[in-house]
Amino acid sequence: MFHHEPDGRPAQHLSSFRFEARGNWGHIFAVGEQAGSLLERIGKEVIRAPDPKPWLCRPILSEQEIQMNESDEPVVYSVSNLVICRDAQQHKMWMGSSETAKQEHVQDVLQRGLSRQLQILGVTFDVPAPAVQTISHERAVPKLHSMPQANVFVRVASVLFGVPLDLRGHWAAGALVNRGYGRIDSL
Numbered sequence: 001m002f003h004h005e006p007d008g009r010p011a012q013h014l015s016s017f018r019f020e021a022r023g024n025w026g027h028i029f030a031v032g033e034q035a036g037s038l039l040e041r042i043g044k045e046v047i048r049a050p051d052p053k054p055w056l057c058r059p060i061l062s063e064q065e066i067q068m069n070e071s072d073e074p075v076v077y078s079v080s081n082l083v084i085c086r087d088a089q090q091h092k093m094w095m096g097s098s099e100t101a102k103q104e105h106v107q108d109v110l111q112r113g114l115s116r117q118l119q120i121l122g123v124t125f126d127v128p129a130p131a132v133q134t135i136s137h138e139r140a141v142p143k144l145h146s147m148p149q150a151n152v153f154v155r156v157a158s159v160l161f162g163v164p165l166d167l168r169g170h171w172a173a174g175a176l177v178n179r180g181y182g183r184i185d186s187l
Contacts, residue, residue: 015178016120018170029170031066032120066121066169068114074131074162081181083174084109084138085155091140094155103132106159113173113182114165130163156181 016035020027030039084106085091094102110130118125137158154176167184174182 018172018178018180018183020180020183031117031170032122035120066117066171067167068118068123068125068171069166069168071164071166074164075166076133076160076162076187077167077184078187079110079159079161079173079182079184080137081156081183082106082109082159083154083176083181084135084157086175087154091153091155102135106132106135106157107161110159110161110163110173113177114167114171117171128164130161133160133162135159154181160187 016031017039018027018029018031020029028039030036084102085094094105097105107130110132111127114127114130118127135157138155139157140153140155142153167186171184172182173184176182
């Protein structure tokens with residue numbers, strides 16, 4: 001569930017679990033049948049716990065279908081924390097890039113993110129290239145590492161894009177999606 005291989009190293013594929021905190025609530029999303037089954041089993045055990053800690057609310061299990069359908073017209077989506085750079089080398093390239101190159105990079109991050117999630121679901125579909133409308137509120141955030149390193153950060157941005165797809169459920173793109181980054185929301 002915490003996206004590590006049996007030897008303890010981080011897994012190199014997209015996680016089926018996403019953790020997200022919003023206000024006073026924490027959310028855990030499971031993508032795919034196998035992950036959903038595991039999360040449901042764990043959730044039911046926590047719900048049946050005789051004496052939960054006073055700071056822990058009893059979990060509420062809800063099911064949400066993940067769907068992707070083609071649309072005749074582009075649908076506009078937003079991502080408030082899309083990871084656009086994962087390391088210092090990417091950041092250096094990003095800072096020296098033209099606006100066109102930045103838009104192409106973000107387009108690729110979004111397209112690969114949607115395709116990777118489809119792989120988890122076992123669906124083969126050619127995702128059309130998203131049309132990036134805006135990239136704003138760029139900022140650096142500390143990178144979550146198991147070993148602290150100096151000057152290690154990721155760069156995130158708010159992105160608005162259109163794509164001729166109707167996305168339902170929890171979709172995400174970019175790096176660190178299992179830590180709540182890159183959630184795609186409809187407008």
